Amino acid sequence: MDKHAFLAECQTRIRKVYELTKAGKPDDTLKYRTEGFMNAGEFLGLISRDEARELIESLHQDAFGESIAQRRERKDRLNKLKEHSLDAFYDEPAINRRP
Template identity: 50%
Template sequence: MEKDAYIQHCQQQILEVYQRTKAGKPDDAFKHRTEGCIHAAQLLGFISQQQAKDMIESAHQQVFGETVQHRQERKEKLNAIKKQSPEKYYEIPAVERKP
């Protein structure tokens, strides 16, 4: 497989992982295989660690419309609210609570 084709394959795999997660059907085995593909691309010298992070961030932004960090912070905040006061958690519109 050519370098560019392999990188494109990795990008498609990352998008698929996030699309499955967004659809509520995460697949850990598929996610781990994708992580392996990305790691292989790094070992083969096709991409750097920073390029891998950029690919992941770009796919995440494309699927979820927010950065990985922002989504993680939002989920942590919602979980904290849910733990402290379930009533307040359920007062938040469901659209805003969706992971």
């Protein structure tokens, strides 16, 4: 397998993980297999760790419309809001409370 074919397969697998997550049906088995696949590619020299991070970040941006860090911050803020006050949490528009 050459580098371009490997990257294409990584993209397909990552997109599937993100599609399922976005649909509210995360598949941890698929996620871990995708991570293992990418680690094997790194071991074989088909992809560097930086290339993998860039690919993951790019596909995350495409799927969710925000960076991984932005999504994590939003989810943390909502979780803190939920712990502090359910009223304040539900005052937040539903579109903003999506996972």
